[in-house]
Amino acid sequence: MPDSGTTPLIALRGVCKRYVRGQQSVDVLHGVDLDIPEGDFIALMGPSGSGKTTLLNLIGGLDQPTEGSVAVDGKRIEGLSSAELAAWRACNIGFIFQFYNLLPMLSARRNVELPLLLTSLPAHERKRRALLALELVGLAARADHKPAELSGGEEQRVSIARALVSDPRLLICDEPTGDLDRHTADEILSLLKALNESHGNTIIMVTHDPKAAEYARRQVHLDKGVLVGEATNGAHA
Numbered sequence: 001m002p003d004s005g006t007t008p009l010i011a012l013r014g015v016c017k018r019y020v021r022g023q024q025s026v027d028v029l030h031g032v033d034l035d036i037p038e039g040d041f042i043a044l045m046g047p048s049g050s051g052k053t054t055l056l057n058l059i060g061g062l063d064q065p066t067e068g069s070v071a072v073d074g075k076r077i078e079g080l081s082s083a084e085l086a087a088w089r090a091c092n093i094g095f096i097f098q099f100y101n102l103l104p105m106l107s108a109r110r111n112v113e114l115p116l117l118l119t120s121l122p123a124h125e126r127k128r129r130a131l132l133a134l135e136l137v138g139l140a141a142r143a144d145h146k147p148a149e150l151s152g153g154e155e156q157r158v159s160i161a162r163a164l165v166s167d168p169r170l171l172i173c174d175e176p177t178g179d180l181d182r183h184t185a186d187e188i189l190s191l192l193k194a195l196n197e198s199h200g201n202t203i204i205m206v207t208h209d210p211k212a213a214e215y216a217r218r219q220v221h222l223d224k225g226v227l228v229g230e231a232t233n234g235a236h237a
Helices: 052-059 082-092 108-118 123-136 152-164 182-199
Strands: 010-021 024-036 041-045 067-072 093-097 170-174 202-206 218-223 226-232
Touching: 010 052, 024 052, 024 226, 041 052, 041 182, 052 067, 052 170, 052 202, 082 093, 093 152, 108 123, 108 152, 123 152, 152 182, 170 182, 182 202
Parallel strands: 041 202, 041 218, 093 170, 170 202
Antiparallel strands: 010 024, 010 067, 218 226
């Protein structure tokens, strides 16, 4: 679904992904074309096994296509080495997953600081940025609490702060509310929506939940590795 207007932040052309396990070959994506403009918030939907997470991983530089091209902000990433991809991800991508992946022995602030350990920032600047990110998600008062002292919703907010701390162009979310109750999920989705609308973060979110998808600007549907439809959320939830 290429856009003929301005250059998109993300452009996928003819993207195919094939996994080979022994003598077996499994085709997961088939010639996907997709444009995502800067500032967009899309919900990537489809049945289990449709290729949603594979597509998300290709956009986030966690995997490489078998065929086709993936460009982010005009930069082709499908040919980068593992080291180049790691450096690129650190500067451009924030990841938010269903399970929060917080280190239990560290405070919320120290968990948020973790991506900054890969930079040359001094300790006082890492701390300042981590506290700012926690403030942005409404958890400044819980900065010194460890994960076991936080609710599930608070843990996910910490993981969102960790994704934001490097000021990424793009947030990649894989079922970010899949482990939360409806009320808490709506709070997290409202936060993502606010980050998109007020701070301009471009967000790609894989979800099975139609209610979660309503928070996005548009919904893109994938089935058996092929994009089969797109819908715009008129009121953006």
